[in-house]
Amino acid sequence: MKRIVFIAGFVSILTLTVPDARAASFDFWYSHTGPIAYAIQSLCDGFNASQERHRVHCTSPGTYEQTMQKTIAAYRAGKQPAVVEIYDIGTLDLMLSNAVYPVFQLMKDNGRNVDWRDYVSAARSYYSTSAGDLYSLPFNTSTVVLYTNTAKLAAAGVKSVPQTWDDFEAAAGKLKAAGQTCPTVSDFNPWIMLEQINAVQGEPLATGSNGRAGLGAEYIFNAGIHRRFMHDIMRWRTRGLLIDAAATRTGNQTLAFANGECAMVIDATSAWGGIKAAGIVDAGVSLIPVYAGTVRHNTVTGGASLWVMKGHDAAIYQAVAAFFDYLRQPQNQIAFAKKTGYVPVTKTAGRALLTADHARIPGLESVDVGLASMSIAGNEYSQGIRLGFLPQFRHVWTEEIQKAFAGRQSIDKALDRTKVRGDRLLRRFEETYAGAKLP
Amino acid sequence: MPLALAAPQLLIVFLFFFWPAWKAIWWSFHLVRPFGNGSVFVGAENYLRILGDESFYSSLQATVIFTAGSVLLAIFIALLLAGCVQLNLRGRKIFRHFFIWPYAVAGAALGVMLKFFINPVLGPMAVVNSLWPGLWDPHLNGSEAMLALIFAFAWTQVPFNFVVFVAALQTVPDDYLAAAAIDGAGPVRRFFDIQLPLIAPFAFFAAVINVIEAFTHSFGLVDTLTQGGPGGATNILVYKIFSDGFVGLDLSGSSALSVIMMLCIVVLTALQFHFFSDRMGYER
Numbered sequence: 272m273k274r275i276v277f278i279a280g281f282v283s284i285l286t287l288t289v290p291d292a293r294a295a296s297f298d299f300w301y302s303h304t305g306p307i308a309y310a311i312q313s314l315c316d317g318f319n320a321s322q323e324r325h326r327v328h329c330t331s332p333g334t335y336e337q338t339m340q341k342t343i344a345a346y347r348a349g350k351q352p353a354v355v356e357i358y359d360i361g362t363l364d365l366m367l368s369n370a371v372y373p374v375f376q377l378m379k380d381n382g383r384n385v386d387w388r389d390y391v392s393a394a395r396s397y398y399s400t401s402a403g404d405l406y407s408l409p410f411n412t413s414t415v416v417l418y419t420n421t422a423k424l425a426a427a428g429v430k431s432v433p434q435t436w437d438d439f440e441a442a443a444g445k446l447k448a449a450g451q452t453c454p455t456v457s458d459f460n461p462w463i464m465l466e467q468i469n470a471v472q473g474e475p476l477a478t479g480s481n482g483r484a485g486l487g488a489e490y491i492f493n494a495g496i497h498r499r500f501m502h503d504i505m506r507w508r509t510r511g512l513l514i515d516a517a518a519t520r521t522g523n524q525t526l527a528f529a530n531g532e533c534a535m536v537i538d539a540t541s542a543w544g545g546i547k548a549a550g551i552v553d554a555g556v557s558l559i560p561v562y563a564g565t566v567r568h569n570t571v572t573g574g575a576s577l578w579v580m581k582g583h584d585a586a587i588y589q590a591v592a593a594f595f596d597y598l599r600q601p602q603n604q605i606a607f608a609k610k611t612g613y614v615p616v617t618k619t620a621g622r623a624l625l626t627a628d629h630a631r632i633p634g635l636e637s638v639d640v641g642l643a644s645m646s647i648a649g650n651e652y653s654q655g656i657r658l659g660f661l662p663q664f665r666h667v668w669t670e671e672i673q674k675a676f677a678g679r680q681s682i683d684k685a686l687d688r689t690k691v692r693g694d695r696l697l698r699r700f701e702e703t704y705a706g707a708k709l710p
Numbered sequence: 711m712p713l714a715l716a717a718p719q720l721l722i723v724f725l726f727f728f729w730p731a732w733k734a735i736w737w738s739f740h741l742v743r744p745f746g747n748g749s750v751f752v753g754a755e756n757y758l759r760i761l762g763d764e765s766f767y768s769s770l771q772a773t774v775i776f777t778a779g780s781v782l783l784a785i786f787i788a789l790l791l792a793g794c795v796q797l798n799l800r801g802r803k804i805f806r807h808f809f810i811w812p813y814a815v816a817g818a819a820l821g822v823m824l825k826f827f828i829n830p831v832l833g834p835m836a837v838v839n840s841l842w843p844g845l846w847d848p849h850l851n852g853s854e855a856m857l858a859l860i861f862a863f864a865w866t867q868v869p870f871n872f873v874v875f876v877a878a879l880q881t882v883p884d885d886y887l888a889a890a891a892i893d894g895a896g897p898v899r900r901f902f903d904i905q906l907p908l909i910a911p912f913a914f915f916a917a918v919i920n921v922i923e924a925f926t927h928s929f930g931l932v933d934t935l936t937q938g939g940p941g942g943a944t945n946i947l948v949y950k951i952f953s954d955g956f957v958g959l960d961l962s963g964s965s966a967l968s969v970i971m972m973l974c975i976v977v978l979t980a981l982q983f984h985f986f987s988d989r990m991g992y993e994r
Contacts, residue, residue: 336956336957339959340956343744343745343959346745346746347745347746364744364745364959367743368743368744368745368747369745369747370745370747515849515850517830517849517850518830518831518847518849519831520831520832522829522831660958660959660960662957662958662959663953663954663957663958663960666953666957666958669939670938670939670941670942670945671941673850673939673940673941673942674940674941674942676850676940676941677850677851677852677940677941679941692765695763699741699759699960699963702741702750702752703741703742703743703750703962704743705750707748
């Protein structure tokens with residue numbers, strides 16, 4: 272009898288100490304520092320506290336670029352994390368990498384029932400296959416909005432927030448006439464000046480639905496609305512209506528607006544946190560202007576999404592699926608949005624944010640407006656782009672535009688040269704991925 | 711036994727030089743996918759493309775201007791300082807320490823500080839703009855950005871050159887200088903006629919080291935100060951290699967570029983040794 276008790280006791284101790292075979296812990300790499308990193312860490316802590324079985328270890332290898340580089344190095348060395356946050360422009364490389372476990376497949380394989388149509392359409396289309404299946408999980412989603420210093424606009428006699436670019440120019444002119452040295456500010460980022468402007472106007476960047484039809488696309492932005500917009504930009508610069516961020520006291524467009532030096536800026540919704548932290552009380556947020564007489568489309572997403580890397584055990588993927596389910600829950604998305612200014616990625620969470628009793632939380636206006644901006648009906652050119660060597664292309668655009676700003680070439684020449692150099696990048700990318708098919 | 715003793719060092723050289731160099735050469739003949747799931751052999755295509763691309767030549771031009779400018783400046787200033795310290799000034803020992811200290815400042819840290827210095831609105835250079843608006847505009851004017859970079863890099867190299875020159879000047883026999891002084895040659899005359907020719911091999915050595923540093927170790931400075939801009943004016947080769955390869959994920963193009971840069975350094979060093987070392991047979 273004694274013996275039986277002993278054995279029973281031993282067995283029960285064994286079952287207590289041997290961990291559940293299906294429990295798993297995995298690594299999640301994110302690309303932020305500061306307040307956004309804290310918000311992500313609290314999501315991780317929340318997940319770990321919400322259940323006993325799985326654990327997520329969240330670490331940051333650095334900026335978006337560094338995370339991408341380190342993910343590639345880690346994958347080549349066979350030491351990749353299970354989940355990694357990669358910026359929007361890395362999407363095509365990841366899709367073609369053959370290193371990724373598509374999110375829709377992961378959730379299906381692990382018996383998680385997800386209504387993917389609940390995801391905000393602009394975010395969903397950016398990261399999904401041609402069949403509409405999500406390849407990565409939209410995570411920190413942001414888009415462009417117009418921030419205005421309402422007190423300065425009122426003082427200059429601007430009655431309403433600019434809706435069209437004509438209004439915008441007129442408002443900037445009035446601000447300038449009223450003695451505002453920096454009516455508007457910009458750091459001339461191609462994500463805003465090229466990608467977002469073309470998306471909101473529903474105009475093409477490249478043929479084949481901005482590359483979604485295949486790798487054979489060619490750039491055509493230099494003929495369309497972008498040329499008109501850049502001519503406007505040049506005029507605003509010479510008239511002193513648009514100031515270079517580098518020529519402001521902080522050298523940063525968000526801060527130049529936040530400290531009251533500049534009266535208007537087009538910036539990401541996620542800039543809101545910084546603007547609020549700087550203590551500006553007169554900041555208003557609205558949709559970015561469009562050209563008069565044109566149809567407004569949705570703006571595209573920025574920020575990043577979560578990619579699941581291949582090469583791990585089934586148990587790990589089960590834990591990842593549980594983590595993704597946790598991230599999807601409206602209350603967690605709302606908590607994240609409140610801390611960061613990023614937009615909730617599901618419609619349910621967005622509605623909850625806009626309609627529930629916490630709808631009018633001060634400081635969430637940018638989320639409201641960003642969500643509205645991304646929910647407007649779009650066309651094939653506002654679905655997100657699939658263009659190779661996009662980081663290099665952005666670099667080329669910036670280089671050529673800066674030469675035009677310095678007076679070393681005309682803006683038309685700059686755009687045409689960007690197209691030529693960009694097409695060369697596309698052909699090279701096509702060659703590198705010869706035989707690969709877009710999912 | 712000798713091999714065993716040398717092994718740790720050999721291993722390190724192999725791991726951190728020969729292996730990456732070989733990898734770069736191999737990649738430069740292929741089109742490599744970043745995640746490594748396939749690569750295509752393309753022969754010399756990467757090189758031909760680079761050699762036919764004008765952005766390579768503008769980058770090369772920027773590299774030459776940057777290297778020549780900063781190396782000449784660094785040698786000139788270091789020589790001037792070393793020459794001054796060599797004079798029997800009061801407190802020369804203290805000056806010597808002060809001039810060596812900046813060597814400990816990392817390029818990236820210097821870049822961050824200088825970013826403030828060259829800011830056209832806030833920093834000390836903003837004074838220029840208050841006298842003449844728009845005169846100092848390094849975020850638009852490529853030449854001004856290059857000028858800032860040259861000064862910054864020369865600043866990092868001066869201490870090293872200074873140490874070399876101070877040591878070199880001490881090797882010059884006092885008898886020569888004393889004899890010249892008796893003949894009535896002043897300090898300036900003595901410097902140019904006796905000291906300078908005798909320390910020329912050291913200057914040559916410093917220049918070679920500076921050039922290689924300018925080619926390879928200027929990265930941190932460019933990254934923090936100008937990011938290759940404006941309009942690619944300061945996009946020197948080492949920065950282009952980084953931004954193409956690591957940010958742009960164009961591993962093959964970036965590898966081909968780094969092989970070209972490696973060849974440039976080899977050729978440059980060989981040329982310099984060939985032309986100068988024979989003529990400098992000072993007391994060997």
